[in-house]
Amino acid sequence: MKVVINGAGIAGTALAYWLGRLGHDVTLVERAPALRTGGFVVNLWGIGYDAVEYMGLLPTLLDMQHTADELRMVDRAGRTRGGYPSSVLLKLARGRMATLARSDIAATIYASLDGRVETRFDDSVAAVEDDGTRVQVHFEHAAPQEADLVIGADGLHSRVRHHVFGPDARFEYPMGCHVASFEVAGYRPRNGNAYVAYTAPGRYVARFPMRDDRMLFFVLLRDEHLAGGAPNDHAGRKATLIRALDGIGWESDAIASAIAQADDIYFDSISQIRMDTWFRGNVALIGDAAACPSLIAGEGAGFALAEAYVLAGELHRHGDDTGAALAAYQARLHAAVARKQKLAESLAASFVPRTALGVCLRDYTTLLMRLPVFPKLLMGRYFHDEATLPAYGL
Numbered sequence: 001m002k003v004v005i006n007g008a009g010i011a012g013t014a015l016a017y018w019l020g021r022l023g024h025d026v027t028l029v030e031r032a033p034a035l036r037t038g039g040f041v042v043n044l045w046g047i048g049y050d051a052v053e054y055m056g057l058l059p060t061l062l063d064m065q066h067t068a069d070e071l072r073m074v075d076r077a078g079r080t081r082g083g084y085p086s087s088v089l090l091k092l093a094r095g096r097m098a099t100l101a102r103s104d105i106a107a108t109i110y111a112s113l114d115g116r117v118e119t120r121f122d123d124s125v126a127a128v129e130d131d132g133t134r135v136q137v138h139f140e141h142a143a144p145q146e147a148d149l150v151i152g153a154d155g156l157h158s159r160v161r162h163h164v165f166g167p168d169a170r171f172e173y174p175m176g177c178h179v180a181s182f183e184v185a186g187y188r189p190r191n192g193n194a195y196v197a198y199t200a201p202g203r204y205v206a207r208f209p210m211r212d213d214r215m216l217f218f219v220l221l222r223d224e225h226l227a228g229g230a231p232n233d234h235a236g237r238k239a240t241l242i243r244a245l246d247g248i249g250w251e252s253d254a255i256a257s258a259i260a261q262a263d264d265i266y267f268d269s270i271s272q273i274r275m276d277t278w279f280r281g282n283v284a285l286i287g288d289a290a291a292c293p294s295l296i297a298g299e300g301a302g303f304a305l306a307e308a309y310v311l312a313g314e315l316h317r318h319g320d321d322t323g324a325a326l327a328a329y330q331a332r333l334h335a336a337v338a339r340k341q342k343l344a345e346s347l348a349a350s351f352v353p354r355t356a357l358g359v360c361l362r363d364y365t366t367l368l369m370r371l372p373v374f375p376k377l378l379m380g381r382y383f384h385d386e387a388t389l390p391a392y393g394l
């Protein structure tokens with residue numbers, strides 16, 4: 001088959017990997033001029049971990065881990081108020097969890113494509129015309145091309161979804177917060193290998209020590225702290241973050257300097273994408289484009305990897321019957337993803353509490369994670385996937 005995949009993030013590279021390996025003719029199209037670097041770290045467990053194991057990339061990825069020994073919640077004076085060793089989470093994942101830079105996952109998969117896939121950077125699928133048998137694909141820059149299948153793997157704000165399925169507002173469920181992340185070199189203090197987080201009402205800031213003396217910051221802001229709306233350029237992001245974190249306590253001055261130094265700031269709404277159907281004719285969606293669960297669910301990268309594997313597996317199983325393959329792909333995963341989305345929705349309020357009392361209660365509750373039984377009670381549902389990956393023998 002001729003397949004065009006729009007988006008070379010985790011979902012797009014993973015699908016390109018499988019389809020290339022199965023001998024399909026794949027074009028991977030990425031809007032950015034090169035694979036995106038930097039960005040946040042993600043935890044992989046469950047079916048996402050299984051998927052990288054099927055790809056044979058697990059040993060390489062395990063060598064690239066960024067592991068914090070401890071998750072520490074501090075108060076405005078920097079005193080420890082909650083938290084637990086990260087081994088607790090590893091145990092919940094039965095030892096099968098890896099903490100990786102998002103960009104390292106995509107880059108590792110991309111490197112393994114080994115020239116089997118044509119990649120076109122600095123371009124995007126602009127429009128598709130599906131006559132039910134073949135799809136005419138129009139690009140922003142390249143000449144139009146015919147394909148048997150077009151895949152939108154272009155993330156939360158997917159252009160393919162917008163073009164084929166309808167406007168974002170029909171599928172996007174904003175969760176009332178925005179997230180920012182950025183990295184700087186040489187930030188102090190470093191607190192060894194601890195992930196340290198501080199929450200003021202409506203605002204959460206955490207720092208995560210990376211290799212080469214770099215520090216990664218996560219900021220979560222409830223939307224009421226975005227005076228003037230979400231910024232859409234680098235200077236605006238800096239100004240918004242500095243304003244929102246001004247005077248909140250803990251390391252706010254040092255963090256303001258770090259924001260001022262940051263070369264690149266990721267900033268987006270925390271949203272879910274909920275769709276009843278992930279395909280229409282010969283166009284399908286995977287990853288955040290189809291079913292972003294949001295960072296609150298913490299499994300978007302894992303689902304993207306699992307979706308790529310299952311989509312490739314079902315295409316392989318159903319041969320020429322693409323419609324049956326797409327239906328089987330959705331049937332295998334849709335309910336499990338939807339359930340995780342519901343779980344994330346129920347946890348959204350405790351992620352960034354609105355009041356000082358709410359913050360205190362949340363921080364002290366994390367201490368329970370140090371006791372037996374409580375980790376499973378409090379977070380067991382996070383680590384349980386309702387879907388399993390079939391052995392397609394790809």
Ligand SMILES: Cc1cc2nc3c(=O)[nH]c(=O)nc-3n(C[C@H](O)[C@H](O)[C@H](O)COP(=O)(O)OP(=O)(O)OC[C@H]3O[C@@H](n4cnc5c(N)ncnc54)[C@H](O)[C@@H]3O)c2cc1C
Nearest residue numbers: 007009010011031042043124155287288298299300301302
């Ligand atoms: C702060 C944070 C923490 C997270 N933590 C976790 C976690 O612990 N565990 C976990 O599993 N998940 C986590 N996630 C979620 C996870 O990162 C995403 O679900 C995952 O990266 C989705 O991959 P994707 O390939 O579908 O989309 P993306 O990673 O968004 O990739 C989409 C790609 O498409 C490209 N693109 C966009 N538009 C176009 C276009 N028009 N044309 C061509 N290309 C385009 C983009 O440049 C990008 O390369 C977290 C997310 C955030 C923000």
